[in-house]
Amino acid sequence: MLTFILMFSTLCGSRVVSGILHTPTNVRLTSHNMNLVLRWDPPEQPASGLLYTTEYSDRLSKSKVGCVNISTLGCDLTRLNTSIFEFGKYKGKVRAQLGTESSPWMESNEVTLDKDTVIGSPNVSLSSSGATIEVSIKDPVFAVSALRNVYSLATYNITYWKDGQKEKARSISGLQQNRVVLELDPWTKYCTQVQINTKSPNPNPSEPSEAVCESTTIDEEAPWVAAVVTFVVMAIAVALVAVTVVYRKRISHFLCPKDALPQPFTEHPNSSMYLAMRNSHPPEEIYDPVSVITDSRTLEEECPLETANSLSPHRG
Numbered sequence: 001m002l003t004f005i006l007m008f009s010t011l012c013g014s015r016v017v018s019g020i021l022h023t024p025t026n027v028r029l030t031s032h033n034m035n036l037v038l039r040w041d042p043p044e045q046p047a048s049g050l051l052y053t054t055e056y057s058d059r060l061s062k063s064k065v066g067c068v069n070i071s072t073l074g075c076d077l078t079r080l081n082t083s084i085f086e087f088g089k090y091k092g093k094v095r096a097q098l099g100t101e102s103s104p105w106m107e108s109n110e111v112t113l114d115k116d117t118v119i120g121s122p123n124v125s126l127s128s129s130g131a132t133i134e135v136s137i138k139d140p141v142f143a144v145s146a147l148r149n150v151y152s153l154a155t156y157n158i159t160y161w162k163d164g165q166k167e168k169a170r171s172i173s174g175l176q177q178n179r180v181v182l183e184l185d186p187w188t189k190y191c192t193q194v195q196i197n198t199k200s201p202n203p204n205p206s207e208p209s210e211a212v213c214e215s216t217t218i219d220e221e222a223p224w225v226a227a228v229v230t231f232v233v234m235a236i237a238v239a240l241v242a243v244t245v246v247y248r249k250r251i252s253h254f255l256c257p258k259d260a261l262p263q264p265f266t267e268h269p270n271s272s273m274y275l276a277m278r279n280s281h282p283p284e285e286i287y288d289p290v291s292v293i294t295d296s297r298t299l300e301e302e303c304p305l306e307t308a309n310s311l312s313p314h315r316g
């Protein structure tokens with residue numbers, strides 16, 4: 001643009017023919033994310049060394065000074081040390097200056113900030129966990145106030161689709177929370193876009209966010225569950241191997257003993273244990289009084305029940 005101005009001024013000379021500076025053209029007041037920027041184009045017959053001065057006003061007060069003696073073709077009024085009200089209605093004006101000469105003022109359109117501002121796209125990030133994707137949404141930063149202060153009823157509209165199938169996109173709208181978990185098909189790449197909807201009286205949807213994509217993984221269990229299970233199994237296997245190596249001798253000793261088992265006692269008749277057992281009294285048994293009638297004589301005998309007929313009875 002500067003080149004253009006320079007070229008033009010070289011062609012026409014820096015002298016203003018009529019003696020009156022022409023006004024800047026195409027003066028417009030714009031707003032993006034609640035800023036307030038006055039923009040304009042150079043006058044029809046621009047001169048080199050042109051400067052511009054701006055003012056602005058809301059409906060209630062008289063004009064306030066904006067940018068003064070600038071050479072650029074725009075002035076961000078919200079960058080000045082001024083208070084701009086988020087629900088205000090504003091107009092701007094600009095004039096060209098060359099030395100001591102000034103052009104007439106040229107006025108802009110009127111802007112009602114909350115109604116006319118272009119709400120920028122939200123910042124969207126995705127993180128997948130198993131067959132779900134969490135969508136995290138950050139509101140655009142406003143030059144004046146904040147999204148939730150200006151549009152208390154703002155909601156998100158999340159649109160998502162399988163990568164390459166945007167025509168089959170699905171939307172969830174009316175969301176108020178800025179973190180949403182989508183339950184999706186496993187092992188699939190999904191893309192999402194988010195738009196902010198503001199409610200009446202002046203519905204003013206935001207620009208949609210750039211599509212961002214993320215892939216899901218295995219169904220159900222979160223990947224960390226599988227990781228933990230794998231880790232535990234590995235740890236047990238390693239522990240087993242370690243124990244086997246460290247106690248190798250004892251284990252082989254236990255499984256394949258070199259010494260023969262002790263001989264049966266009967267082959268060591270002199271062993272004290274054997275003798276002790278042989279000399280000990282037979283275990284006490286329960287006796288019931290039994291009467292045996294033999295040759296019409298009645299003998300009272302006490303015999304062990306089981307051995308009554310095979311053993312010679314001894315009187316008790």
Ligand SMILES: *[C@@H]1O[C@H](CO)[C@@H](O)[C@H](O)[C@H]1NC(C)=O
Pocket residue numbers: 068069097099100
């Ligand atoms: C702007 O430029 C005019 C003309 O050159 C000058 O009179 C005025 O003091 C300047 N204002 C500021 C704030 O620099």
Ligand SMILES: *[C@@H]1O[C@H](CO)[C@@H](O)[C@H](O)[C@H]1NC(C)=O
Pocket residue numbers: 081
């Ligand atoms: C902005 O305005 C405040 C009060 O209106 C003043 O104290 C401060 O110095 C100003 N800052 C600048 C950079 O002009």
Ligand SMILES: *[C@@H]1O[C@H](CO)[C@@H](O)[C@H](O)[C@H]1NC(C)=O
Pocket residue numbers: 123124
């Ligand atoms: C979105 O957020 C990320 C992380 O905070 C940041 O790096 C990035 O610049 C942001 N993008 C926009 C457009 O604000």
Ligand SMILES: *[C@@H]1O[C@H](CO)[C@@H](O)[C@H](O)[C@H]1NC(C)=O
Pocket residue numbers: 157158159171173174195197
């Ligand atoms: C949500 O966004 C999608 C895609 O831009 C659009 O088709 C749909 O109408 C929107 N829903 C609402 C309630 O704004």
